[in-house]
Amino acid sequence: MASKAVYTRGDPMLKKRDDFEDMLEERRISSDLRFAAKCFMPVLYKGLTPCTPDTLKSAALHSDPVNYVIHQVAKETGKALDDVRAEAEAILDEMAHRLQLSTVRFFAFMLSKVFKTLFHSVNVNEEGIQRLQQAIQEHPVVLLPSHRSYMDFLLMSYILYTYDLSLPVIAAGMDFMGMKFVGEMLRMSGAFFIRRSFGGDRLYWAVFSEYVKTIVKNGYAPVEFFLEGTRSRTAKSLTPKLGLLNIVMEPFLKGEVFDVSLVPVSISYERILEEALYARELLGVPKPKESTSGLFKARKILREDYGSIHVYFGQPVSVRSLAHGHVDRCQFNLMPRHIPARPREETVHFVNNTAYRLVRAQEENSVLKPWVLLATLLLQKQEAPMTLDELTERAVWLRDLSRQYGAFLHWPDQMHPSEVVSSSLALHGGLVRVSEGRVHLEQAGAAEAASSPEDQLLSRAVLVLSCASYRNQALHVFLRPALVASAVRATSSARKVEVFDCFRFLRDVFSNEFILCPGATMQDFEEACYLLEKTGALHVTQHDMAVTKRGQKTLDFLTGMLEPFLQGYLVVCRFLLEESAEALTQKSFIPAIRQFIIKHLLQGRLTQLEVLSSDLHKNALAALLRLGAVRRAQQDTLRVNKVKLQSVEDALGGKLPPPNVASARL
């Protein structure tokens, strides 16, 4: 596979990870003003030709690729060359960053204040910082942080400023420009803005990609962007977007730089600022438009406690070593390099594989808090709330299990488990309530009697989805064993081959939902079997596998983990089979299925509130489209292939009857 270097397999227990240092500690004892005014002398790329943001712009504008496309566009549209060039210049003006140290210093001051109020600590692995510093000197660097919050890129720049590293140039969505003043502020702190969609606009693409490539080739500054493309509302990693990754790799593939270092960065929040916001969004309450006044209204969040942040700078990955043996760079030899050409299939594969591996690296280095484990347990036992002691006992069990599975768990071992549990519950008081010694998933003091059953349902769903977003942080740890566990449960026979077939099917269906590296089915299966066997849950021989007695508990837990997703996909299938009206379009799909589910929930035929998540609906639809059970017809309408869809549903549901799913089987 493309890269052993991105993340290594083998025993996850042996994974070596760096220690963290709290960078707020120093901020709390010394002057923020002095910090903001400090002498800032970052190390630079050794091959750098110094230049300003403006020379960068004009270099991109006058580059061969942009010139080429300008000429092409002029020829095809019949516009004057100068007009097209002016257009390109306008695009560039709209896009380009204007990094100013003074703005950065302003942010440094403000953010110090904000961070100190919001967070207990901001923890950074300093060894990662040192590696990054080294990498910046050697080759152009691309920073790839995970994206969970608006805070992410402010936080990144803040960290780099603190550690005297050159400030990144950040790809940001155009929507920020909607915020007057703030948009410009961000621009001056190094953000450049790209339109969310520019479909077939060749000129835009050329200008944009050349602008980024110019930055990379010149080594001007680290380029930062989010592989996931957007903030993940569910805290699961999103399927990576390849556009920008393609662009930053191209200078290497075409030989214009010797190498490019990709640095995955995992940012883990103990409590996400947008927590409830995301849940509402998933339930269909539209996302408020970014606006300056909105930002001020959000001030109230300043009064709350958001725990700590962990930022882990991963091992820089050399594109050169990744590409070795996978991409034949000679493919670019037979054409001038500035003429845009469709990349070869092997190159597309390579970029895709790399993207997945980088997201996996982000996942693996993300820090899990005890609350994540608690949320997982609470969600699985919604019906029968546990007592504090039960919860503590199960949490300890899960702690050990997750450690064996290689989770990067930050469990304060010096504290008594019950203390850990109660302090976690306290931090997330908005989601749980302890009454009569039992832990309920409820908002404290919510008086719901007055509202309609539907409102009640939705407000509970907000709670569940918020909770689920924490559980999702741990999904990547348990995902592969959980898929095997589900496959074992679904297959009555103990034959390994059959389990594998089932595993493969599930993995395929869920590959839009979770980060599952393409083409690594066998590897994932073996890794999962290894883990299950190591923890004594499975007994695996050459051809057979059997669940051990003590393994039942683990398997219950693991299948429970996948349960909401399985149910969700089944509901989507059912909906399409039953209600697929002629005029169902991709747009009307989401509201329609939401209504369908609410109806069923109210009738008690469905129990899992999580299936209301629109993210799940989208992923399920994408999976069905991919599997050919649904296809896209004219005007975005969806056509259902009933036979195929039925077979998918049967395979998912019929073969997979986990014990408590009966009610969900419509």
Next chain:
Amino acid sequence: MNAAHFSPQPYDSYTLSRRQHGSSMASGSDGGSESQQVAQQRLRIIAGHLRAPADSGSAIVAAECKAQGSEADAVQQEKRTMPRRRQDIMKWNGWGYSDSRFLFNKKGQAEFTGKRYRLSGMIIPGLKDWFESTFGASLQHKTPPTPLLNNNAVQAPTLNEPFVDDLKSSGIPFSHDAEDRVFRSHGHCLHEIFAMREGRFGRLPDVVVWPNCHNDVVKVVELACKHNVCVIPYGGGTSVSSALECPADEARCIVSLDTSQMNRILWIDEKNLTAHLEAGIIGQDLERQLNESGYCTGHEPDSMEFSSVGGWVATRASGMKKNIYGNIEDLVVHVKMVTPRGVIEKSCQGPRMSTGPDVHHFIMGSEGTLGVVTEVTMKIRPMPEYQKYGSVVFPNFEKGVACLREVAKQRCAPASIRLMDNEQFKFGHALKPQVSSLFTSFLDGLKKLYITKFKGFDQNRLCVATLLFEGDREKVLQHEKQVYDIAAKFGGLAAGEDNGQRGYMLTFVIAYLRDLGMDYYVIGESFETSVPWDRVLDICRNVKARIVGECKDKGVQFPPLSTCRVTQTYDAGACVYFYFAFNYRGLADPVHVYEQVEHAAREEILANGGSLSHHHGGKTSSRGFSFASRERSYACARLNVQDLCDTMTNHKHNPNTEVCNCAGVSVVVIIILILYVRLAGQIPIIFLILIMFPLPNEGGVTGVSRRAKS
């Protein structure tokens, strides 16, 4: 029949530089018989440092060659440089003449011995510091070569007695003396020289023969066919493509066919400006003898002191003055080659033909796998009236390349224009001989001050282009101005003739310097590529960086020397030449490490759009690539060859029929498709097919004649 396999590739490719220019320029300030004066001066110069040794006098001329040999031939024989016993004047385990070498004297100063070169007998004060700081080498740590050739270590020859008997009766001189055989068992690849220095000999040629003329070669090849003996042609012996290596598993007798005694200029045609040469003549003799008549070929590969005309043809050589005179493919008018199935040659000396693929293009670059080149007609030019060196300093390499590109675009490249990178500039600087006068050193100091302080050039980034102009005095001066004007646009400053000349000197001493390095744990080699203009900078940067990175990975303890120069310009691209050397202390198998790094570097070259080689020829160590890069064109060729093989079997097996046909053929189309495919082992398979399509005779001219020898 067909038994004589021409083992891998023969001949000298001509890298490992060695060229010289007598003085910076021919004076030529007085008018009058300027050209004569120039000619004489040039002669003096060449005589000065290429002093021909007294002939060994053992010239045995085979009977039938004597017939052609006029008195003039006898005179030429006197002047020839290369005796049959080459080891008498040349190193058997290093580069060049035995009396010329670099060494660190007792005071620790570098010195070049002998009297042949301009640098001979001089102290080079800067070399030691450069050597120690660049490689981390130390004069305390020596790795001297095995001093004497140990005859016991040499395998006894595998003699094919009937062949030897026939050879004896033919009267062609031959030998199976160990020294002769060892000398011809290798070229100048690093691994070959390294093994020689350690006194390790692999498979050697079993017999060395010295044919005296074309007919002798025909006879030798014929005998080889008859007795199933391998032939490896040997010209100057400067090959860097492992072409002279004998396959270790070859059980048959291997004959090294040394062309050094075929070294006459057979005629000069002043009307058409061509000269007909025997293929064994070496560059320096050719140039000297032509100069006597007021002509030159202008073909000056870096190895021209030792490499031969036949070798140039067989390896598709390129000379540094190709901008005026052209590469070998532009210079060759006619070639005669002896193959196992007869002699190939064109029937005319016309400048161009359009009857199918050009036979010459199969011969050039075939590296001896198809036959022995015996005679060549080459273009000649009147000697240039005026020669002038020059140099330009650029603030950085990027600017320099941009300037060269512009020069190429305007098609005003001087005879030679080369751009050295910063490391190579420093290298050249370290080779400055001790200056005698205080004034010169004062001037040097001023120059340096001006460039670095006043002009603000960074000493660690600047690079220098060296120039050589040739032609009429006035035109040269005009040309010079044009080039300097272009350079000025790219921030270049004229830096004097001296720097330019030293740049060229570097090329000819580099091979001697490698021997010095090998005395102190430093090994290195050069390789080259040709690449489109837009990729020149990228390839230079990436290949150099790759070398440094790979060395680190492979456990080399000290940073290597990894440097390049843009050494030729073309309309559509340039030739880039890389030097790579490192200190191998602490490595168990330095040659292997070297080869791994070189392999990686070549991989990088290919990935960056460069060719495998511009002029060194196909190296066996890059075999894996060779196939890939030739694959496309050859795969087609092979299919066709095999098809044709099947349909044309009659012709193939009975060459005489064709000869008969020849007489009455109006149009003869010859397709020669050549393929050598190396299988897992080292056995080259040669497909050589001559196909003739006889058409109804109208009593026309014979297009191509081919004499079968059986």
